[in-house]
Amino acid sequence: MVSNIAVFASGGGSNFENLALKSAESGFDIKVLIADSPDVFAVKRAEKLNIPSIIVDRSAYADKQKFETGIREALSDFDIEYIVLAGFMRILSAEFINAYKDRIINLHPSLLPSFKGKNGIEDAYNYGVKVTGVTVHYVDAGIDTGKIIAQTAVIIEEDDTLLSLEDKIHQTEYELYPEALKKVLDGRV
Template identity: 60%
Template sequence: MAVKVAVLASGGGSNFENLVDHSDEIGIAVQVLITDHSDAYAVKRAEKFGIPAHAFERRKFDSKMAHEQAILEILYEYEVEYVLLAGYMRILSRNFIHAFEHHIINLHPSLLPSFKGRNGIEDAFNYGVKVTGVTIHFVDAGIDTGEIIAQEPIIIGENDTLEMLETKIHRLEYELYPKALKKVIEGVE
């Protein structure tokens, strides 16, 4: 039986779509998309798949706690077992993380622990490293510090531009995230 998941995304949702496309082979059923931007293109992708999408814009809530509580209520309503972050650009509170302890998984575009935070690709490129990559990890209370599930490197070519590196990273994300999730899900059953 497929494991019920929610995907949290802030932008275009290409990783969300990739997870939906690979959901059968991963062993998941994407129940709902949560976004923090009502105009996120990820919402259009969810509509295409007939997956409910809910937008919770932070500015519409009195506090971070109220914002996250509204999201948690939706997650409970859909009875999700895992929360998958796919370009979700908000830092989750300890309380939120505690509600899904060891069941929140993030995709990060660098080889952690290097280049944590929101600009991993650009930071690695600007620093001048020759190798970067993609990391899939459990979310803990730190920023990109949770237990690593999977990592894969990418060589930054001498003539690579930032845009070329971004393309390489995204291709690897589409390949690695489903594989890593399958590994986690199969460990559950």
């Protein structure tokens, strides 16, 4: 059975586009893209892919609670089973997370629990580790602390630059995220 998902994004949307292109083989249907700003390039990708997008502009809301109410209202028009974060750079409240308990999934560019937060790639590179990676995990009330669904290691070579490492991480994300989502949807997690 195909599961209906909403993807949340704050940026370029390359992971969103990759998920859309692999959705049929992975067992999900992206019903809507939720963007947190009108400047989110992922919206243009959604238009090209004929996927509805809704901008819930964070700057238009007085506080986080009202912003999240706006998101819930936007989702109410769709039969959403899972929320998939793809570069969504907002921390969701415990109240919002509990409303979708065990149904919000995130992608993080490190081997959690190492290098949590928004600069996982750069932090790993600057620390000098020889192995980093990509993690797909459930979202809980902490920052990058939810139950791990899947991980893949990425070796940092001597000649890697921050840019080349970012590229390696993104290529790994494009493989791991749809596989991990399929695992969740098939009940193998």
